[in-house]
Amino acid sequence: MARSSTRKGSILARPDLGALAERRIAIEGIDPEIDGGRFPARAVVGWPFEVEADVFSDGHDVIRAALVTRADGAREESEVEMTHVINDRWTATTSFPDIGPWGYSIIAWRDLFANWHKDTGKKIAAGLDVTLEAEEGRELVQAALEARPRPSREDRKALKELLDQVTPAAPHQRIDLLMSDAALELMLRAGPRVNLTRYEKELAVFVDPVKAAFSAWYELMPRSWGPDGEHGTFKDVIGRLDYVRDLGFDVLYFPPIHPIGKTNRKGRNNTLTPAPDDPGSPYAIGSEEGGHREVHPALGTLKDFDRLVKEANRHGLEVAIDFAIQCSPDHPWIKEHPEWFDWRPDGTIKFAENPPKKYEDIVNVHFYRKAIPDLWYELRDIVLFWIDHGVKIFRVDNPHTKPFPFWEWMIAEVREKYPDTVFLAEAFTRPKLMKRLAKVGFNQSYSYFTWRNTKHELTEYLTELTTEECRHYMRPNFFVNTPDINPVFLQTSGRPGFRSRLVLAASLGGNYGVYNGYEINEATPVPGKEEYLDSEKYQLRDWDFDREGHIKDDIRLMNSIRHEHPAMADFTNLRFFTAHDDAVLYYGKFDEATHSYLLFHVLLDPFAPRNFAFEVPLWEFGLPDDGAIEVRDLLHGNSFTWEGKSHMLSLSPEQRPYAIWQLLPRGGAA
Secondary structure, three states: OOOOOOOOOOOOOOOHHHHHHOEEEEEEEEEEEHHHOOOOOEEEOOOEEEEEEEEEEOOOOOOEEEEEEEEEOOOOOOOEEEEEEOOOOEEEEEOOOOEEEEEEEEEEEHHHHHHHHHHHHHHHOOOOOOOOHHHHHHHHHHHHOOOOOOOHHHHHHHHHHHHOOOOOOHHHHHHHHHHHHHHHHHHHOOOOEEEEOOOOOOOEEEEEEEOOOEEEEEOOHHHHOHHHHHHOHHHHHHHOOHHHHHOOOOOOEEEOOOOOOOOOOOOOOOOOOOOOOOOOOOEEOEEEEEEEOOOOOHHHEEEEEEEHHHHHHHOEEEEEEEEOOOOOOOHHHHHOOHHHHHHHHOOOOOOEEEEEEEEEEEEEEEEEEEOOOOOHHHHHHHHHHHHHOOOOOEEEEEEHOOOOOHHHHHHHHHHHHHOOOOOEEEOOOOOHHHHHHHHHHOOEEOHHHHHHHOOHHHHHHHHHHOOHHHHHOOOOOEEOOOOOOOOHHHHHHHHHHHHHHHHHHHHHHHHEEOOOHHHHOOEOOOOOOOOOOOOOOOOOOOOOOOOOOOHHHHHHHOOOHHHOHHHOOOOOOEEEEEOOOOOOOEEEEEEEEOEEEEEEEEOOOOOOEEEEEEEEHHHOOOOOOEEEEEEEEOOOOEEEEEOOOOOEEEEEOEEEEEEEEEEEEOOOOO
């Protein structure tokens, strides 16, 4: 049976005609406006933030519009005049000086003096008498002087001087003065805003630190960085910070560093029969030594961790840690807060599972019933605890299995005190779910890049991410591999495939990451699975990062290019171009403000060389098809000229499966 309900009042309320009549200007189609203003757009401190809207009125009067912004809690607004583009579409670009929440909206008004100026100019050109028009123009200047709010002191002085000059005694002088560029500029600035209309709501934008949009992550498990295969410590990692920094990374990320439970501890290759010295999975968090606020004793102490964070910062690295909301059966919470967990009818605790897959060493909390609000507060305070220990970047494990309301609340609570905190959502799940996590607060998101290998797949996916609405709130982090994911492409492609995927990840996205072992082309799989054989999730590994065939030079090169060329910072400035071979992805990153223009050719076939034709995008610089442009080869350092649009190039998987070019149009700089 359908339910019914009763509400009082008319669905269509009768308007106040006076107020309605004043709103002659339509403001609609604002971009960005996320879900009707339900969620904030995302910006980066100091970076351009563009807003578009449809702004129009009845008739043919001149209208003007402005983008208005204000910091959260502030009363004063800043204005940036909008520019008409085409078909009543307007645009404006601003930037935000501070991290945190801001508001923005759009205002528009009829500009009577500009309209008078336009029409009078037409009459003068037609040779008509404009004596009355001169008087109308003078009256508009007088109205500007008397308007509320009043013009600035300087503008009032200029308006008075103009009025003194446009007396009826000199009609030709009057019209010349009123039609002058100086008068128009003065009135554009100080004239009254007739039918001033403000968009019906103030929209929210959260301004992130640069590290949220532009970062290169290196992931390692500290326990495998000890000498001669021994259990590593925080002190051991301190001794290897130069290695990570030399590769050019700026974020050093650790999977969970907490005590590991013993109940149902996993052995090598995820077996249920561990040897006595098997360390267990770091994701089985919690033991008699503590839980999410403690560190594994074999890694050291909290003081050792604090020293590691300090030394990492001194090396130009920020430390990121895993925020994994899951527990070993030995976690102290189970005894202290049994109401936070699910229990089976026989009284046993319910283990984590994704049927038919089971995680025998992990149990999950639940977020409702008697767990709310205490569990929510505890999880928030865990994040604040690690912030107090110098961590401002959190990779969140499986956030898509936890409630959206929790994330929206928790992230907002943390950002109220620490607005520069960054949260990365590790959610390889359905597209709309991933986007919702970004809307509720996650700065970065794992993505499907890991499984996009062909030219069509990459072009289609990147076009979605960089041109559709999600570009305003969702920033992907292109991890090439993770401890959980050993992609089939890497298992089968060898060194050429590792090099190509590195270049794609580092150049297509603002954020990207590698898990250690990538630099030595580690890809030995569990047969038939996207998992690593002898994964260090279940055992210690003794890494030889100087192994023959390593690609450390490629990593250094890409991280160097990322920092030396401003075009690399933005994610949405990606443009695809024509290469006449389906095994070659050809694209550019262009930044007009800094005259930074890069082109990339990446070979997607790791087994066969390609000789192909491609088009130099001369049209992007207003050049004809037979024009010429200076270019620098960023791999070899030589400079030359590309003449004409069509050229040939060869790429070989065994030599170098990619090419990178810096374009130097007139006015550019090397």
